[in-house]
Amino acid sequence: MEIDAWVWWLIGAVGLGIPLVMTAMPEFGMFSAGAVVAAVVAALGGGIVAQVLVFVVVSVALVAVVRPVAARRNAQRPNLRTGIDRLKGRSAVVLERVDRGGGRIKLAGEVWSARSFDADQSYEPGQEVDVVEIDGATAVVM
Known part of the structure; x- marks a missing residue:
C-alpha cells in the first residue's frame, strides 16, 4: 500500500x-x-x-x-516588574525616623525597615520618601 x-x-x-x-x-x-x-x-x-x-x-x-x-x-510590551523590583521607585511614608542607621517606613501597605541613601540625610515621621533600591529586607530611600 x-x-x-x-x-x-x-x-x-x-x-x-x-x-x-x-x-x-x-x-x-x-x-x-x-x-x-x-x-x-x-x-x-x-x-x-x-x-x-x-x-x-x-x-x-x-x-x-x-x-x-x-x-x-x-x-x-510593557516591562512587567515583579517582586522587589516593583517596589523600586515607589513612594513610601516614614513611620519612624529614617537615617543611615535605619528606621521604618510604610511601603505598599507594609511596614519595612529602611535606611537613607545619603548617609547625611534623615527623614522624620510623616515625610514621603522614594525607594531607591531594596537591600535584603531593607528599603533604601531618599
Whole structure:
C-alpha cells in the first residue's frame, strides 16, 4: 500500500509542531503551516516540485513577515516588574525616623525597615520618601 504525498506532508506538519510545543520556537509553527499548505497542493494533484516550492515559499514568507511583526510587538510590551523590583521607585511614608542607621517606613501597605541613601540625610515621621533600591529586607530611600 502506497501512502499519498499529502499524508506525508501532514505527518511532516505534525512532526514540525512537536518542537514548536517543546521549545516554544514559533519558526517551527511557520514551517508546520508551510507543510499543511503543501499537503493541500498535493491533495489537489500538484507535483512534487510544486509541493516543495509551496512549502518553501509559504514557510519563508511566514518567517519573513510574522517574525519581525512579533518582535516589534514584543518590544512594545510593557516591562512587567515583579517582586522587589516593583517596589523600586515607589513612594513610601516614614513611620519612624529614617537615617543611615535605619528606621521604618510604610511601603505598599507594609511596614519595612529602611535606611537613607545619603548617609547625611534623615527623614522624620510623616515625610514621603522614594525607594531607591531594596537591600535584603531593607528599603533604601531618599
